[in-house]
Amino acid sequence: MAKKKRRNPFIPKGDPQSWFARGEPLLWFNASGVTLSLLLVGALLYLLTANGLAHFWPKPLYSLSVAATGTDGSENESEPTKRLYVERVRTEVSTHATGEQRSTLFRRGNRDRGDGEFVWVNDENVVSLSRPAELVRVLREAWGPAYGELQSLETPRGTVALSPDADQALYEALDRIDAVRSKMAALENGTIRKLNREAQRLYQRERAIGGDAPLAEELGKEQARLSAAFTGAQRDMLEMAQSIEPYWLTLRVDSGELWRLPLASVLAVQHPNSMSYVEKLESWALQLWAFLSTAPRESNTEGGVFPAIVGTVVMVLLMSVIVAPFGVLAAIYLHEYAKQDWKTRLIRIGVNNLAGVPSIVYGVFGLGFLVYVVGGELDKLFYSDALPSPTFGAPGLLWASITLALLTLPVVIVATEEGLARIPQSLRDGSLALGATRFETLWRIIVPIATPAMMTGVILAIARAAGEVAPLMLVGVVKLAPALPIDSHYPYLHLDQKFMHLGYHVFDVGFQSANIEAARPLVYATALLLVVLTIGLNLFAVLLRNHLREKYKAL
Structure with a gap:
C-alpha cells in the first residue's frame, strides 16, 4: 500500500498556488514591516521617556565609604576609608584578565569645592553603603x-x-x-528691557536729526527721563538683591567640614531619603514644570528650555504661514492653469528634485542671499539710521522661517x-456648464475639496521643519538668546531677533557640553519634548484636516 504524502499545513487546501496568487505572503511581509517599525518607534519613545523623565525624580542619596588604594591598586593602610555623599548614576561591567569587574558611577555634587563632581568606584572597594535620612540635595x-547635612x-x-x-x-526663607x-x-x-528698547530708538533718532537744534533739545529731555528711570530701576534691583544677601545656609559635607552657601543661589532643598512617594511625585512635578517654564543655566546643562520651546513653536508656525499659500498657489498653477507640455514636466522634475537637496544647502542659500542680500537692502532702505549695526542684515527669526519654508515647499506642492489630481474632471465641467467662471469653479469647488490634501502637505512640512537643525545654525538659531522672539513689547513679534530651538539645544547639550555626564539626562528630556511638540503640532493639523474633509465630503 502506497504511503500517503503528508500535506504542508502552511498551504491551504485546493490549488497550492492560490495562497501565493492571492498575495498573502506580501501581505504578511508588509504587516511584519509595519509591526517592526512600530516596535522600533515604541522602543525609542520608551528610551527617551525612561531616561528623560527619570532625571526629575528625587533619587536617593548615599553615604559611601570607599577603601583608599595606592597607585598599584593595593589598599592604603594610612587612609583605610574615605566617606562620600553621592547619588548613584549607573553601573557598568568591564572584563579584565583577572575577570569581570563592576564599577559604579556616582555623582558627588559640590562641584565648586574642586573635588570632582563625578567619581567611578570599583564595587570591590566599597566598605559600606547607607542612606542616612539627614542627607539633603540642594538645587542651586x-x-x-550640593550634597550634605x-x-x-x-x-x-x-x-x-x-x-x-x-x-x-529654611522653607520660609526660601519662599x-x-x-x-x-x-x-x-x-x-x-x-529695564523696555527702557533699553526706548534708549536704542532714541539713539537712532539722534543720529538721524543731524544739526536740528529744537529736535536735539527735545531728545535731550527724553534721554534725561530715560536715564532717571533706568537709574531708579537699577536702584530697585540693588535694594532687592541686598535684601536677600544676609541669608546663608550651612552644610556639613562628606569631609566633615562646614560649608556656607548663599541662600540667594538656592532654588530648592530636597530630603530624598525621608520623602514619601507622594512627596517625591510632587517634587518630580515641580522640577518638570521648572524644566518647561524656565530658561537654561550653566551653559545649558541646568535649568529649563522655555525659550527653546517658544522659539521652536513660533518658527514652525511662521514657516507654515509662509509655505502654505506659496505651495498651494504653485500647485494650483501647475495643475489648473499651466499648459501640460515639456516645460511643465521639467518644472515638476525640478520641484521633486528640490525635495532631495541637503538641508545645509538651503542654510547656505538663506545666509548668502536672504540675510546678506535681501536683509542688507532692507537695512539700507528702512533702517539706514541704525547702520552699520544690522537689523535685518543679520540672521534672525524671519530668515530662518523663510529658509525652512523653501526647504519644505516641494512637499506642499x-x-x-x-489632491487636485484626485478631483474628477466632471465637477469642473459641470460648474462651467452652469455658468460659473473658471475662478469661481476653482475657489468654490476645487480648493475646498482639495483642502485636506493641502493640509497633508502642511503636516509633512511641519514634521520636517520641526526637527531641522543644520540650516538653522546659519540663519538665526543661537545657543542662548537673551530675549524671546515674541513678547508684550511693540511690535510684539520680533522678526529680526535671534532665537533658541529645541533641535539645536539637543545638539548643543549633547555634543558641545563640557560636563557631559550632567547634561546626558537633559538630552533625553529635550529630545522627548521635541518629539511631543512635533506630535502636538501635527495632531492639530490632522484634526483640522479631518474637520475640513468632513465639511466638504458632500461636494
Whole structure:
C-alpha cells in the first residue's frame, strides 16, 4: 500500500498556488514591516521617556565609604576609608584578565569645592553603603547640586539650627527669596528691557536729526527721563538683591567640614531619603514644570528650555504661514492653469528634485542671499539710521522661517497637486456648464475639496521643519538668546531677533557640553519634548484636516 504524502499545513487546501496568487505572503511581509517599525518607534519613545523623565525624580542619596588604594591598586593602610555623599548614576561591567569587574558611577555634587563632581568606584572597594535620612540635595542656580547635612541658617534676625525635623525656617526663607527673585526677574524683563528698547530708538533718532537744534533739545529731555528711570530701576534691583544677601545656609559635607552657601543661589532643598512617594511625585512635578517654564543655566546643562520651546513653536508656525499659500498657489498653477507640455514636466522634475537637496544647502542659500542680500537692502532702505549695526542684515527669526519654508515647499506642492489630481474632471465641467467662471469653479469647488490634501502637505512640512537643525545654525538659531522672539513689547513679534530651538539645544547639550555626564539626562528630556511638540503640532493639523474633509465630503 502506497504511503500517503503528508500535506504542508502552511498551504491551504485546493490549488497550492492560490495562497501565493492571492498575495498573502506580501501581505504578511508588509504587516511584519509595519509591526517592526512600530516596535522600533515604541522602543525609542520608551528610551527617551525612561531616561528623560527619570532625571526629575528625587533619587536617593548615599553615604559611601570607599577603601583608599595606592597607585598599584593595593589598599592604603594610612587612609583605610574615605566617606562620600553621592547619588548613584549607573553601573557598568568591564572584563579584565583577572575577570569581570563592576564599577559604579556616582555623582558627588559640590562641584565648586574642586573635588570632582563625578567619581567611578570599583564595587570591590566599597566598605559600606547607607542612606542616612539627614542627607539633603540642594538645587542651586549655578555649580549644580550640593550634597550634605543641614546645620544652620543665618538670617538678619540671627542663626537658626536646622535638622530634618526642624527646617520650617529654611522653607520660609526660601519662599521669601523666591518672591524677591520673581520681582527682580519681572523688573529686568519688563521695565529695564523696555527702557533699553526706548534708549536704542532714541539713539537712532539722534543720529538721524543731524544739526536740528529744537529736535536735539527735545531728545535731550527724553534721554534725561530715560536715564532717571533706568537709574531708579537699577536702584530697585540693588535694594532687592541686598535684601536677600544676609541669608546663608550651612552644610556639613562628606569631609566633615562646614560649608556656607548663599541662600540667594538656592532654588530648592530636597530630603530624598525621608520623602514619601507622594512627596517625591510632587517634587518630580515641580522640577518638570521648572524644566518647561524656565530658561537654561550653566551653559545649558541646568535649568529649563522655555525659550527653546517658544522659539521652536513660533518658527514652525511662521514657516507654515509662509509655505502654505506659496505651495498651494504653485500647485494650483501647475495643475489648473499651466499648459501640460515639456516645460511643465521639467518644472515638476525640478520641484521633486528640490525635495532631495541637503538641508545645509538651503542654510547656505538663506545666509548668502536672504540675510546678506535681501536683509542688507532692507537695512539700507528702512533702517539706514541704525547702520552699520544690522537689523535685518543679520540672521534672525524671519530668515530662518523663510529658509525652512523653501526647504519644505516641494512637499506642499506635491501633496497639493496629488489632491487636485484626485478631483474628477466632471465637477469642473459641470460648474462651467452652469455658468460659473473658471475662478469661481476653482475657489468654490476645487480648493475646498482639495483642502485636506493641502493640509497633508502642511503636516509633512511641519514634521520636517520641526526637527531641522543644520540650516538653522546659519540663519538665526543661537545657543542662548537673551530675549524671546515674541513678547508684550511693540511690535510684539520680533522678526529680526535671534532665537533658541529645541533641535539645536539637543545638539548643543549633547555634543558641545563640557560636563557631559550632567547634561546626558537633559538630552533625553529635550529630545522627548521635541518629539511631543512635533506630535502636538501635527495632531492639530490632522484634526483640522479631518474637520475640513468632513465639511466638504458632500461636494
